[in-house]
Amino acid sequence: MDKQDYLQHLINAGEEDVQLTPKQAKILEAAIEIFAEKGYAATSTSEIAKKAGVAEGTIFRHYKTKKELLISIVTPGIIKLTVPFFADQFVSEVFKERSESYEQLLRKIIRNRFEFVQKNVPLLKIIIQEMAFHEELKQSFQSIFIKKIFPKFDEAVTQFKKDGLIVDYPSSSIIRFTMTTIIGFIITRFLILPEAEWDDDEEIDRTIRMLMHGIQPDS
Amino acid sequence: MDKQDYLQHLINAGEEDVQLTPKQAKILEAAIEIFAEKGYAATSTSEIAKKAGVAEGTIFRHYKTKKELLISIVTPGIIKLTVPFFADQFVSEVFKERSESYEQLLRKIIRNRFEFVQKNVPLLKIIIQEMAFHEELKQSFQSIFIKKIFPKFDEAVTQFKKDGLIVDYPSSSIIRFTMTTIIGFIITRFLILPEAEWDDDEEIDRTIRMLMHGIQPDS
Amino acid sequence: MDKQDYLQHLINAGEEDVQLTPKQAKILEAAIEIFAEKGYAATSTSEIAKKAGVAEGTIFRHYKTKKELLISIVTPGIIKLTVPFFADQFVSEVFKERSESYEQLLRKIIRNRFEFVQKNVPLLKIIIQEMAFHEELKQSFQSIFIKKIFPKFDEAVTQFKKDGLIVDYPSSSIIRFTMTTIIGFIITRFLILPEAEWDDDEEIDRTIRMLMHGIQPDS
Amino acid sequence: MDKQDYLQHLINAGEEDVQLTPKQAKILEAAIEIFAEKGYAATSTSEIAKKAGVAEGTIFRHYKTKKELLISIVTPGIIKLTVPFFADQFVSEVFKERSESYEQLLRKIIRNRFEFVQKNVPLLKIIIQEMAFHEELKQSFQSIFIKKIFPKFDEAVTQFKKDGLIVDYPSSSIIRFTMTTIIGFIITRFLILPEAEWDDDEEIDRTIRMLMHGIQPDS
DNA sequence: GATGAATGAGCGTTCATTCAT
């Protein structure tokens, strides 16, 4: 099984949530909720067990250590969060046909990821928090980003630049700015100000317009 | 002492790092470093004491609890990080005279905050991480943002919009997009990819250009 | 379950020492011994654990706090010590039939409590010592005394006074003097001078005789 | 300085509260109050220092250890509490002249000790509590009792017995019963039910009458 | 004499993990 396959496997596992016993599902569910609320380090396994309605020992039957439980949540989480940036079927089509603009590509991506995050806020919170403290999670993320996201993104940007549809800045800068804008919006929307009143469709549109045309008029 | 004065006091205290005994300084220094590296919850007071070269009891002579130590680090940190967004003298001048553009205002802000973060990376990391888990820190931040940053930002954006220098989107959207772009750049630069090769001046320029004009040419 | 039943339940629980795991029994045993010897506050849980032959954590699995451990010892102890003053079957009989004198009632009580204390010296010591510092224990004791001991004692004394068998002093004074004499004897016997040579039967007799007739002859 | 002299010295020291700096007096005062309230082991020196209004170090300048502070309180306390049982001038007179009865001797003693305790409740509490846990205090007490109290008490009882004024029981029993009655009354009065309504003169009288004549009439 | 910062041992308690059932 080469690395590609391994990732593919993880993706499938992630998307389809393979065979989990009901207890295991309960444990994961409880752990995600509490990890998101208090952070991994501040969460006790007994708390997870209680919330999941299982005995403490049961957790350790399925996950050798507390850390393995975290990784079992975060690693598939990273994949489910990042890979669809370019793996999504619509996106692929748009991108392959290039019949549509960069703007439309971004709109698809942002809409798709918006919906995913909307249903997985706690997971996103855990990923952001814990990646900062666990080297192996950071590696996981970087590896996926470098292998799956960046090349496609780079390819797209390069092509659009060649077609004269986006400015001729270094791809890395354009990608960074694009991702910063998308992620910044999503984090503001769901983590920083989730309780503000949002007109989501309008705000997505405006965000993409600002991303494409900036905030200076007539420019 | 009214609220303004109090904040001013905090800012001064912050900038000048008032009267700290040498041991207290050592403790803060050590705590900042370890909190940033492993997170507050995963850091033990004995570890801080060892790194600071003091007895564990000494920490508790200066800070009643471990949490108080965290707050003693983060609260002034938030102030030092956020208030200068608009309290900086140059920025104030630029803004008052409006002899220069929004672009130049942003350039001043981004340069100023860039330099601050450069010298305080661990502090930034702690602020971002721990605000997520400690309600009082979130409140601190929100209070400062709402009282000190947002009104000035709003005033500036409203004026520039009236002058036709920036697009007529809701101020909240423009502010969010602007901050997302600045913060996203700084976080990418110092926390996510600190070891990449960065031409900082060039990247700051490019970031502001993208922020102002978007990534679509001739538009 | 009304109050009566509840107390009865506690008494039974007390007398039969319901279901205790062996480790729990070991912990109680060790705690009683050390609390009696050094006092609650001066006893460390690690010491108890060592003497009980269990891990320190095991104590806290059975008793949430050190204080809860104390209360688990003292509260049933108070009940076992006080309630039988008048709940004892023989005493009840004597008292009901009144075929016998106050003297004989006291003799039964003193003999019965003497034997109980003989087997529970450390428990008595803990009760006396700790009731002074823990309001809830004092309350426990007062509640039992007021509800279970005093009314019966009062009834008996009133009856015997009416029958002209004891002097017409206020019942409270007679009860206080009686208890003081009994308790004073038992404490002297077991706590203050346990190592003196005692002819217990003779001393009990003499104590009751002094209690009944005073120390002045022919009077 | 032989033992007698030493005791005499202690007694004087006790009665006259020799040369104490004001700070030292404050410390003793604070310590007595807190030791009585929470017990020696549960009292921290910092608490004493705070209540006394001195620095923590100051306590240790006057008393090498916390325990020495306790002993400085309790040892003179024991003396002041016990020695006057027979050292009191009036008592001495009564006893020497034997112009009066055992009853009157007791009345003098009980009145005298009643007044002393009334002004020194916390001290009494500390003595009772801490004698149970500190061997040296118990020794102190026993030594004083055996050397100063018992011989005089014994002498008196023997004499009164010879004169046919009290029953011919062993002196030890009579002394124990007498002390138990006096101490039991005082402890009930000041420690167990201090807040009940007491007609002190009446109760002292009744106590002595019960002590002398028992509770059985016509006897 | 008086201070109070500093100490480090020891406290009560929690925790992730093990294992006999």
Place this chain on the structure above:
DNA sequence: AATGAATGAACGCTCATTCAT
């Protein structure tokens, strides 16, 4: 597979005591 009692290391924190000022 699931349990939950048991573990003992480690935690945050307090304490009596020391000592330079």
